[in-house]
Amino acid sequence: MRLDCLRAVDLLDRKRQGIPQEEAAWLEAHLQGCARCQAIAADQADIQRLMDLWPPMSADLERALPAIRARIAQENAGRPTSPWMRLAGAGIAIGVAVGIAMAAFWAGARPKAFPPAAPIEKTSPPIARKVALSTPAEVLRPTTHRRKGESRCYRRHGTPTLRPVVLDAPMRSRQTPSPPPIAHPSAPEFRFTARVASADEAKELARFFLLPPPEPHNERAVLTVTPADGPVNAPELQEAETASSERMAILLQALGETVWAEASEPPPPSPAPYEAAPASPAQSGSVGSGGWS
Amino acid sequence: MAGMMMARLQRPYTFKMFAVALKRGKTDTVPTAQCASASDEHLMARVREGCEASFDALVRRHYGAVVNFATRMTGRPDLASDVAQQVFAAIYAQRRRYRLGAPFRTWLYCIVRRECIRTRTREKREPLHTCDPSEQSRTHADPYNQAESKERLAAVARALLRLPERERAAVILFHCQQWSYAEIGAAIGCSAGAARTAACRGRARLRRLLAEYLEDKL
Numbered sequence: 001m002r003l004d005c006l007r008a009v010d011l012l013d014r015k016r017q018g019i020p021q022e023e024a025a026w027l028e029a030h031l032q033g034c035a036r037c038q039a040i041a042a043d044q045a046d047i048q049r050l051m052d053l054w055p056p057m058s059a060d061l062e063r064a065l066p067a068i069r070a071r072i073a074q075e076n077a078g079r080p081t082s083p084w085m086r087l088a089g090a091g092i093a094i095g096v097a098v099g100i101a102m103a104a105f106w107a108g109a110r111p112k113a114f115p116p117a118a119p120i121e122k123t124s125p126p127i128a129r130k131v132a133l134s135t136p137a138e139v140l141r142p143t144t145h146r147r148k149g150e151s152r153c154y155r156r157h158g159t160p161t162l163r164p165v166v167l168d169a170p171m172r173s174r175q176t177p178s179p180p181p182i183a184h185p186s187a188p189e190f191r192f193t194a195r196v197a198s199a200d201e202a203k204e205l206a207r208f209f210l211l212p213p214p215e216p217h218n219e220r221a222v223l224t225v226t227p228a229d230g231p232v233n234a235p236e237l238q239e240a241e242t243a244s245s246e247r248m249a250i251l252l253q254a255l256g257e258t259v260w261a262e263a264s265e266p267p268p269p270s271p272a273p274y275e276a277a278p279a280s281p282a283q284s285g286s287v288g289s290g291g292w293s
Numbered sequence: 294m295a296g297m298m299m300a301r302l303q304r305p306y307t308f309k310m311f312a313v314a315l316k317r318g319k320t321d322t323v324p325t326a327q328c329a330s331a332s333d334e335h336l337m338a339r340v341r342e343g344c345e346a347s348f349d350a351l352v353r354r355h356y357g358a359v360v361n362f363a364t365r366m367t368g369r370p371d372l373a374s375d376v377a378q379q380v381f382a383a384i385y386a387q388r389r390r391y392r393l394g395a396p397f398r399t400w401l402y403c404i405v406r407r408e409c410i411r412t413r414t415r416e417k418r419e420p421l422h423t424c425d426p427s428e429q430s431r432t433h434a435d436p437y438n439q440a441e442s443k444e445r446l447a448a449v450a451r452a453l454l455r456l457p458e459r460e461r462a463a464v465i466l467f468h469c470q471q472w473s474y475a476e477i478g479a480a481i482g483c484s485a486g487a488a489r490t491a492a493c494r495g496r497a498r499l500r501r502l503l504a505e506y507l508e509d510k511l
Contacts, residue, residue, distance in 0.1 A: 050507070071382035
């Protein structure tokens with residue numbers, strides 16, 4: 001398209017708004033000699049003729065004005081008249097929303113119902129460090145004896161045994177937990193329950209018990225840690241297992257200053273059908289501040 | 294003295310005069326003669342201050358054109374007056390949003406276009422009879438010519454409704470309202486070049502849709 005054609009198209013667009021006489025004459029002269037611009041002009045004229053087929057509607061202003069006023073009055077009646085009213089409404093709505101959000105937040109942050117724990121002396125340093133600084137403790141080693149007529153019997157050992165607590169062993173991370181201790185299926189299971197001050201202490205305690213079992217064993221000891229301020233988030237740290245009740249007792253004795261634990265005996269195995277079932281007195285004890293009882 | 298008064302009354306109402314009236318708090322009592330001579334922008338500035346006479350003058354000036362534009366945009370003459378009334382009611386309700394000095398006509402048609410789109414969406418039905426040519430078309434003595442004219446008119450209305458909304462608005466504003474492309478661009482929210490492109494595309498589509506009527510040379 002030449003520059004003349006561009007000018008001609010521009011003039012064609014502006015022709016209906018009115019163009020000077022000289023430009024109109026130039027446009028006519030250009031259209032005589034340019035077939036392309038003639039086609040554009042004819043196209044515009046055709047569409048203009050089509051649009052002119054639709055005559056303008058007659059607007060009834062006498063009826064329109066009252067109708068518009070009625071609509072304005074209707075809209076004014078339907079909405080608050082002052083912008084301050086709207087602002088106040090928005091403020092109230094925002095306040096209510098914020099109040100609901102705060103109430104929901106505080107309801108969610110409140111600690112759930114938890115059984116009251118025994119009074120615990122809070123310790124500021126972590127448990128592992130405190131244990132590491134303590135000297136190997138004298139512990140009472142629970143041993144197993146068979147009495148006549150009983151399948152198993154647990155009693156306190158007469159002489160305290162000095163057993164060092166392995167504290168320098170590297171702690172295993174959560175991602176690589178220690179393999180479960182190998183125990184015979186019929187090995188008795190000792191259950192210990194420890195109550196600690198906080199969930200962090202519970203985690204620290206459970207991590208401390210994830211040490212590799214020192215020697216083959218013939219019993220299991222499971223420690224259930226119960227923090228006073230709520231459950232531990234990681235379920236795998238809520239229960240710790242050691243190779244033997246003896247080892248558990250050693251560790252709990254070492255932690256005696258901070259951990260209050262209870263040990264419960266396993267139920268006696270069911271007697272053979274041909275053997276009379278003797279009465280097996282249940283024994284339970286506490287390790288730590290209370291010691292075995 | 295009387296001559297001076299007459300000259301003062303016949304003088305076009307300028308923005309400076311409006312500012313003086315605004316200072317005196319007399320914008321509600323603008324004479325009708327001044328309303329007739331004032332520009333749209335000045336009238337709208339008075340409407341912003343709550344002058345009902347200026348609003349009536351604006352309605353009288355633009356109501357017919359708005360109804361025609363809405364008729365072509367919606368294809369429903371029965372809805373066009375409703376759209377126009379709704380538009381003017383909305384203008385009065387939103388008069389504080391009008392920016393002083395901005396071209397009123399493009400602002401008005403921007404609102405009209407939006408209201409037409411909203412109406413079309415709300416109706417969700419194609420017009421069976423896009424218009425009643427018997428009331429609007431030129432009277433023909435010959436019944437055959439009258440029927441042919443009705444048919445052409447209905448075809449034009451149908452073809453317009455098949456255009457995309459922006460192209461339809463550009464074609465209608467260019468060919469029916471005789472607007473420039475710059476004004477069309479301001480009304481439909483684009484540049485003048487984009488408005489020209491939209492109008493050209495709309496014309497090409499209309500030409501394809503109405504080829505049989507164009508071959509007859511109308």
